[in-house]
Amino acid sequence: MDGGRDLFLVCNNVEVLGGVQTWAHFMARLFTGRGHRVHVVGIMHPKRTHDHGADFPYATTVLHPHFPGGGWKPKGLRDLTSPRARRLRSERLRGAAGLAALLRTARPGGMVIVAEVWAMEWVRRAAPGHLKVIGMVHESHAACRLAGRHDRVLRHFADADRFLTLTLADADAFARDGMANADFIPNALHVVPARHAELDAPVVVRLGRLDYDKGQDLLLDAWSKVAPRRPGWTLRVHGSDKCDGKEERRLARMTEELGLTGSVQWPGPTRDIETALCAGSVFALTSREEGFPMAILEAMAYGLPCVAFDCAPGIGELITHGVDGLVVPAGNTTEFAACLLRLMDDAELRRKMGRAARASVQRFAPDAVAGRWEELFAFLS
Known part of the structure; x- marks a missing residue:
């Protein structure tokens, strides 16, 4: 595509020490180097951050300054009309509106890559129809089930234009669960060693x-x-x-x-x-x-x-x-x-x-x- 694409990489957060964050920043650099216009989006700022570098060649945005509640129907709140429930929902809606405004700037051919299922709850409310949405899980099918995210993954990613895992075996497992949009792309090697271990240290x-x-x-x-x-x-x-x-x-x-x-x-x-x-x-x-x-x-x-x-x-x-x-x-x-x-x-x-x-x-x-x-x-x- 002439001039590259508008790509949005959306994660729960983009500032902690973790595999998803390492992946997001590396892929953002890789896509930028290939001529795409990249924007990395985090849902919230975490309590503890990790230094992923500076002078990013791509834009970054965080939607919420802190944890905006556990979900769109907050757990533990019996009265969803209470002041706290209304405040949390209002805060999440403001974040979704901010994301929607950001995504509307995309040119035709743009893509939204959603690296985690919680982040997909915002994207589902924000993504305009002219953008393709690619959902992802960075854990195995078995780990997804053990962590209690499996049903949410099926629910939130079922309508994504593509749903990616990191291995063929995991894609097949999700396909057996009814995810006809399942496919896989592995992580890329994100380091270029200047030297190698000598393997003689104890x-x-x-x-x-x-x-x-x-x-x-x-x-x-x-x-x-x-x-x-x-x-x-x-x-x-x-x-x-x-x-x-x-x-x-x-x-x-x-x-x-x-x-x-x-x-x-x-x-x-x-x-x-x-x-x-x-x-x-x-x-x-x-x-x-x-x-x-x-x-x-x-x-x-x-x-x-x-x-x-x-x-x-x-x-x-x-x-x-x-x-x-x-x-x-x-x-x-x-x-x-x-x-x-x-x-x-x-x-x-x-x-x-x-x-x-x-x-x-x-x-x-x-x-x-x-x-x-x-x-x-x-x-x-």
Whole structure:
């Protein structure tokens, strides 16, 4: 399309540390570089923000300065005519009106990409008819069900022009639920390494939020089986609790109770993922749920062999067990510990898998993934 398209990427928020936010800012840069006019929209400002950079080559807008209630019919409010219920609904309607005004500026051929189902509640009220709407989930079908979002996804995304998951298996699962508009596009590789891990440091590394779903407590349980046998090694977890620090405090207590204080480091979140990953020799992921984990993409790109729970179809899409990493049945911390030990004890195996990981992850190079998006835009137009 001559002059590019008007693209709106809409998320619950665009300022926390998370895979969706990393994806949104990277794709906004990628689309802008391909000649599109991009606007990233967050529904609200979060309590705790993460530095995703500055001088964005695209516009950003946040609709609400704070959390605008839990839904369009607020939970816990029996009287929907009460002053509080009316205030919350009025605030949400103002946000939807602001989004509608923004979307009306789009030229013909514009697209709205809605990365999360809560955000879709605003888009459904705001999107003008001349724009195509692409809905997305960044978690697996199973995780969506466990989190209680499944019915809302079916309800809010059923009429989207396209509904995207991150893997074919998840698209098929939603199609079986009646989503005839289901398709998939994986996450793009969003880092360009200037160097790669040398894989000789006695460090197992993990990058990820300190949330229950990310399973850092399961990683500590696995590490408690490793640390006494390999006292020279360190587990280094980069991340922070996205809310009030409750999970951080729980993990700190668990670290002390398991006697791991001397072998586990919590340096906090980092923007310098290259330094963080290149300082490690093995990457560990013990999430309870994932979609198509950006952390695995990053680690493989920097040449780290990964040990990961098989918690979503995206894990198997990324890692070929025994070739470029090791995949463990979800929740099995004993086997996870054994796989960590296998890589910790065999430097040549680490290097072999690390080289394979670097080559394998190129399947998700930005131009290849962007090309699939361009094909979808053209099809919907």
